[in-house]
Amino acid sequence: MKFAHIADVHLGYEQYNQTFRLNDFSRVFREAIEKAITEKVDFILIAGDLFHSSRPSPRTIRDAIEILGLAKEKEIPVFAIEGNHDKTIKETSIYDLLEHLGLVYTVGLKRTPRENEFQKSRKVGKNYLVYGYFEGVEIHGLRHYTKWQILGKENLLKLLFREPKEDSILMLHQAVEELSKDTKYEKAVEVGKHDLPEGFAYYALGHIHQRREGKYNDAPLVYPGSLERTEVREASHAIIYDRELKVFEKLENVKGFYVVRDFENLEFVKVNARPFYRVVIKAKSKEDIKKRLREAMNAVESGSMSIIYLEGTIRGGVDLKTIYSILSDYSERIAYYNVENNILSEEFKISEDITREEFFNEFERELFYRLRVNPKEFEDEIDTVVEFILEKYSSSKEKVKKEEPKVEKEKPAEEQRIEVKKPKAIGRIDAWVIKK
Ligand SMILES: [Mn+2]
Structure with a gap:
């Protein structure tokens, strides 16, 4: 007995609004089905998120029908569950259409029973x-449910x-805690291993990409x-150009699916x-960044996508126009690129571990808290808000002054002598308010 376990196909995903990505998602699904047939x-x-x-x-429905049709032609049944992306609370969904056409057999809780060559039903409440x-192999499963459900x-x-x-096989579309490390679900797990029902021979999961x-x-x-x-975390390669250019192939991010023989031989x-x-x-x-960008782009293979992060501190920052004009020289060779500019111009350099409390007084x-409003409202509100806060702060300062003599008495005489009256602290925002 041999089966293929595919998940998270995401047909119809037009990533970065690029039409070629739509085709990519269909193309790899066709490849997976063809390889499963071979x-x-x-x-x-x-195991969920076919769409x-x-x-x-x-267009996407047509692709799905055509590709699933390849399996049907060979009389290979396809069992499916709905994922968080393609589930619906409506009784009729895209899965019903595919089921009606005999292209998939969905499993899980339904309002109506199924009895045919590949499906059976058991009554559970209503x-x-x-x-x-x-x-003889039973394929159980459930569409994606929230943790609370x-x-x-x-x-x-x-x-x-x-x-x-x-x-028996259990097919689920959930984030299982023990397997979510270093994925985007690490902090959004839904169940732990111990929450899963015991006794299945194979747990076919989807959701974690x-x-x-x-x-x-x-x-x-x-x-x-x-x-x-589906995201940069799943990149096939990393290029890090710090002191020198380094290219890494991220083998852990190779894409594909499993062919499972007798529940235990996984390929x-x-x-x-x-x-x-x-x-x-x-x-x-600035010269460095241009030179390094060119070298990095020369190391990128043809037809690939690149998400570029610019980092470091450069006086006056970096002009993105120049960056994009360099990249345009590579537009024939690179299918898609995007730049995330994290360059700091020195004036704004902030120590990495400074807290919000330390940086803003x-x-x-x-002030920020009071002005959590639209920019337009900001103009109208600022005077009243500033007045309100100034009032609040001037009264609290008086309270502090009253307590000061007590503290001074405890200080040694020398320190008292050199003490000068502190000028009223003027932060950047205070200064701006006063100017106005
Ligand atoms: Mn997914």
Whole structure:
């Protein structure tokens, strides 16, 4: 018995508003399905987020129908659940359309039962728990639910999936804490391993876009990751130009899906996702940054995407026009680039570990707090707000003055003699207010 485990396809994702990205997401899905067919799998699992949106465009629906049709032609059933991106509370969804066409078999809680060659149902309260069925193997699963829906009064997963039959699969689209380290879900986990129902032979997960392999009891607990790169964290390469140019291939971010034999032999099958570079350039002068940018861009492979971070401190900052004009020389070779300018001009350099409390004085913080309004309102409000705060502060200063003599008495005589009256502190905002 052999199956493919795919997740987070995100068909229809027009990343950075680029049409070629839309094609990329379809292209890798086609590649994955074709490779699964070549591997002669018995069935295919799609663990959520087949689509980037619950209302895909006609173009994206057409791609999905065409590509899933390849599996149908070979009589390979595709079992799926809805992810957070493509789930819907409506009874009719894009998945229903695909199901109606015999292209996918969805599993999970439904209002109506399914009974056919590949689906069975069990009544649960008013609903039906629909599961996939292939030569004795049961494929259970649930669409994405929020943490609160799952772990509410009673753990929904443990309630629904008690004592599974031997050789059953559980398909979920959730962030499992133990496998979310160094991903964007690290601080947004939904369940821990111990919240999962026990006894399944394979846990086919989706949601985390980076590939992760773990175990629950003895069974594989697996995220294949997304098929394309949905954010810079999933970059295929990193270029770091600090003292010298260094290019790293991030092998942990190779994209693809799993082919699983007898629940325990896992093979990761690569797909050709578009190369994606995270480029960090640090420099100390304008000339340096231009030179380094050119060298870095020469090291980027043709057809790739680049997100470029400019870092360092340069007097007067850096002119982005110049940066983009350099990059335009590479526009034939690079499919997409974007610059994030983090260059500091010296005057504004702030020590990294300064807190908000240290950088802004109390008066400034209060001013910001009071002026949490639109810029237009800011103009009208500023005088009244400043007046209000000045009043508040002048009265609190008087209180401090009253206590001062006590403190002075305790000081040694010498210090008292050299003490001069402190001028009233004028911060930048105070100065500006006074000018006005
Ligand atoms: Mn996703």
